[in-house]
Amino acid sequence: MNREVLAIRHVHFEDLGSLERVLGDRGQLVRYLDVGLGRVDAPDPAAASLMVVLGGPISATDDARYPTLAPLLSLIEKRIATGLPTLGICLGAQLIARVLGARVYRAKQTELGWSPLTLTDAGRASPLHHLDGANTSMLHWHGDTFDLPPGATHLAATPTCENQAFSWGAHVLGVQCHPEIRADRFEPWLIANAAELDEHGVDICALRADTARLAPSLETCARAAFGEWLDHVDTR
Numbered sequence: 001m002n003r004e005v006l007a008i009r010h011v012h013f014e015d016l017g018s019l020e021r022v023l024g025d026r027g028q029l030v031r032y033l034d035v036g037l038g039r040v041d042a043p044d045p046a047a048a049s050l051m052v053v054l055g056g057p058i059s060a061t062d063d064a065r066y067p068t069l070a071p072l073l074s075l076i077e078k079r080i081a082t083g084l085p086t087l088g089i090c091l092g093a094q095l096i097a098r099v100l101g102a103r104v105y106r107a108k109q110t111e112l113g114w115s116p117l118t119l120t121d122a123g124r125a126s127p128l129h130h131l132d133g134a135n136t137s138m139l140h141w142h143g144d145t146f147d148l149p150p151g152a153t154h155l156a157a158t159p160t161c162e163n164q165a166f167s168w169g170a171h172v173l174g175v176q177c178h179p180e181i182r183a184d185r186f187e188p189w190l191i192a193n194a195a196e197l198d199e200h201g202v203d204i205c206a207l208r209a210d211t212a213r214l215a216p217s218l219e220t221c222a223r224a225a226f227g228e229w230l231d232h233v234d235t236r
Contacts, residue, residue, distance in 0.1 A: 003049055005031065006048035006052070007051075010058070012188075018182050021223065035072065040072045045082055046078075049084070050085045051079050051084070052088070052092065053072070053086075055092060056090075058091065060097075073095060073099055080168075080172055083169075086171060088175070089178065090176060093146075093166075097146040100151070102148060102152075103147045107161065110200055111142055111161050112196075113202065115159075115160075116134075116136070117157070117165070117177065118157050119155065120154050122155055123165065126155055128155050128165060130225035131218075137214045139211065140160075140176075141178060141189075145162075145176065151169075152167065152168045156175075156177075163176065170232075170233065179221075183212050
């Protein structure tokens with residue numbers, strides 16, 4: 001199998017973060033496809049050992065304003081049909097949920113900041129057990145949410161958002177939160193999203209301090225969870 005990982009990136013600073021180190025340790029190279037700069041319909045959905053759809057500030061249902069969504073949804077659908085490992089983070093999870101037939105919609109409340117996950121029994125039995133709230137906190141940054149896709153397994157929740165993580169079959173994982181975040185690369189998030197942070201009354205200095213304090217533990221736990229999931233889906 002091709003050892004290349006295809007990562008669909010919507011904004012440059014929302015990359016694979018700490019998870020990229022896990023892939024590098026396994027000798028897997030990451031190729032980023034930047035939405036809006038590259039053709040979303042160009043990749044062969046079966047060519048990469050792993051496909052990851054990353055986050056971004058747009059809505060997963062805003063097809064009318066963002067014509068890149070239709071070909072991306074088609075690519076995700078074809079990828080899932082191959083039975084090969086597919087991971088979605090934040091917007092990526094919402095897009096996967098939509099492809100799988102779930103409703104994606106505006107959440108009652110924007111979830112922005114650090115809080116722990118509560119895992120379901122299935123979540124505690126999955127590689128996400130490393131991300132349990134007893135082990136680490138989690139960064140959340142989303143205004144939309146989704147229903148659990150038909151046939152999916154619910155893995156994690158927070159009081160603000162019921163569907164934080166799900167699996168579908170043995171090869172698809174969606175996480176609405178941001179396990180990939182790195183403290184040393186967080187400043188671009190604050191700069192690029194200054195207007196949104198002000199709109200929601202977020203104390204930027206406090207969010208920066210929380211990230212510096214909590215992200216190192218998350219990095220360790222997220223790498224462990226991602227590595228275990230990779231072993232489970234066997235991308236080597």
